[in-house]
Amino acid sequence: MADRIVDAKGMACPMPVVKAKKAMDELQSGQILEVLATEKGSLKDIPAWAGKSGHEVLETAEENGVFRFVIKKG
Amino acid sequence: MGSMYSITVEELHRRMEAGEELLLLDVRNEEEYSDWKIEGRTIRSVNIPYFDFLEEDERVYADLPKDKDIVVVCAKGGASDFVAEQLAERGHRAGSLKDGMLAWSQYYTPVVVHEDEKMKLIQINRLAKGCLSYAIVSDGKGMIIDPSKDIEVYTELAREHQFTIEHVVDSHLHADHISGGIKLAEAAGAAYYLSSQEAKGTALKFEPLERHKRIQVGDVHVEVLSIPTPGHTPGSTSFLIDNRFMLSGDTIFVGGLGRPDLGGKAKEWAEDLYHTVFVTLKDLPDDCLVLPGHYSDIREMNDQGIVGERLGTIRANNAIMRNDDKTSFTEQVAASVSMEKPPNFEDIVAINRGELQVDFDKAVELEIGPNRCAVHHHG
Numbered sequence: 001m002a003d004r005i006v007d008a009k010g011m012a013c014p015m016p017v018v019k020a021k022k023a024m025d026e027l028q029s030g031q032i033l034e035v036l037a038t039e040k041g042s043l044k045d046i047p048a049w050a051g052k053s054g055h056e057v058l059e060t061a062e063e064n065g066v067f068r069f070v071i072k073k074g
Numbered sequence: 075m076g077s078m079y080s081i082t083v084e085e086l087h088r089r090m091e092a093g094e095e096l097l098l099l100d101v102r103n104e105e106e107y108s109d110w111k112i113e114g115r116t117i118r119s120v121n122i123p124y125f126d127f128l129e130e131d132e133r134v135y136a137d138l139p140k141d142k143d144i145v146v147v148c149a150k151g152g153a154s155d156f157v158a159e160q161l162a163e164r165g166h167r168a169g170s171l172k173d174g175m176l177a178w179s180q181y182y183t184p185v186v187v188h189e190d191e192k193m194k195l196i197q198i199n200r201l202a203k204g205c206l207s208y209a210i211v212s213d214g215k216g217m218i219i220d221p222s223k224d225i226e227v228y229t230e231l232a233r234e235h236q237f238t239i240e241h242v243v244d245s246h247l248h249a250d251h252i253s254g255g256i257k258l259a260e261a262a263g264a265a266y267y268l269s270s271q272e273a274k275g276t277a278l279k280f281e282p283l284e285r286h287k288r289i290q291v292g293d294v295h296v297e298v299l300s301i302p303t304p305g306h307t308p309g310s311t312s313f314l315i316d317n318r319f320m321l322s323g324d325t326i327f328v329g330g331l332g333r334p335d336l337g338g339k340a341k342e343w344a345e346d347l348y349h350t351v352f353v354t355l356k357d358l359p360d361d362c363l364v365l366p367g368h369y370s371d372i373r374e375m376n377d378q379g380i381v382g383e384r385l386g387t388i389r390a391n392n393a394i395m396r397n398d399d400k401t402s403f404t405e406q407v408a409a410s411v412s413m414e415k416p417p418n419f420e421d422i423v424a425i426n427r428g429e430l431q432v433d434f435d436k437a438v439e440l441e442i443g444p445n446r447c448a449v450h451h452h453g
Contacts, residue, residue, distance in 0.1 A: 012150070013148070013152045014125075014148075014156050015152075017128070018128060021125065021128045040439075041149050041150070044105060045103055045123075045125065048104065048105070049125035052126070053129075
């Protein structure tokens with residue numbers, strides 16, 4: 001179970017990463033953030049951002065055009 | 075404190091052409107940037123992903139100049155607006171490229187290569203893809219070679235230069251971009267030509283190129299060269315005007331030869347390429363200007379903005395074109411083959427074969443990325 005869910009469906013770049021970043025700032029190390037997005041750019045940008053910020057992407061999935069990322073705060 | 079401004083691809087290109095020293099700040103992720111970016115002779119480009127600007131860390135701005143114009147670029151223009159605003163707030167002179175690489179991928183610039191009383195030869199350069207198409211114009215009539223999917227580029231060109239499009243040709247079945255050949259021919263009421271070998275197994279409606287020794291455009295005879303001129307793909311065709319201009323498709327580039335591997339038969343096609351270079355093109359004069367279908371490096375463009383080179387210079391610069399030993403030629407070409415295919419080439423080929431239909435957004439998405447059709451350049 002995620003500690004926090006960010007729903008960025010329908011939002012264009014850069015908003016999904018902006019929202020994810022804001023939510024992540026409020027979590028503690030080891031907690032889980034789930035991000036939902038329809039922006040295709042997210043598919044590469046979310047993992048790239050997470051990797052650079054020291055977080056770990058546990059899962060990436062796509063269902064009906066919605067991308068789901070499960071990220072553990074580093 | 076300034077505010078950020080928006081800049082169109084047309085304006086960016088104009089400023090690049092004027093030789094302005096611009097700093098392009100590309101804020102896409104590193105993978106996208108290393109794959110494909112805007113290049114120019116006077117611009118410097120740096121990559122800092124936009125999410126680095128989300129951190130409250132001012133060091134990211136430290137290396138960015140305040141005395142130079144910065145143009146921020148991203149995929150579609152959203153992230154670049156955001157970054158340009160951050161920059162402007164800190165006193166940088168920053169513009170955001172409107173619609174980003176999406177707009178850049180659909181930007182075309184026509185250059186008149188040659189003009190005399192009989193004809194005009196125009197090269198249409200799609201800068202982002204390194205794709206070139208051509209218009210041969212004579213006596214109010216025109217022939218378009220290798221048009222891309224954005225056909226209004228050519229209908230507008232015809233209006234501007236006052237000609238009617240009578241002939242539309244694809245030099246081969248393209249693997250790297252979506253052809254606008256059939257669509258343009260239909261829109262202009264022109265004939266559409268393709269080599270039968272390229273169209274094999276498709277339901278495409280076309281006039282077989284191999285049935286024409288030459289195609290008349292106004293007062294100009296365009297020679298359909300050695301049908302087919304194989305090499306890149308088996309039915310690849312080149313076009314010759316008065317032994318002075320060779321529109322080489324993907325057979326010969328400014329920097330070298332085409333890659334024969336895209337059909338999975340590198341060795342056989344390398345042999346065809348040998349035939350092209352040492353039999354078909356053998357008697358063409360050194361001062362014949364080769365005008366290719368693609369380029370992959372900004373250095374292939376000359377000071378007039380034309381991508382083209384004298385055949386003699388290409389021969390002199392490419393050891394492989396002087397190697398008339400067939401066995402070692404084919405071995406060398408086959409060995410130089412890269413495993414890197416153009417992005418999405420299977421879908422693009424299917425579309426160009428008329429077997430797959432996609433909407434505009436999907437077409438744009440499939441075409442985004444660099445061109446990878448030449449064996450090697452500057453080797």
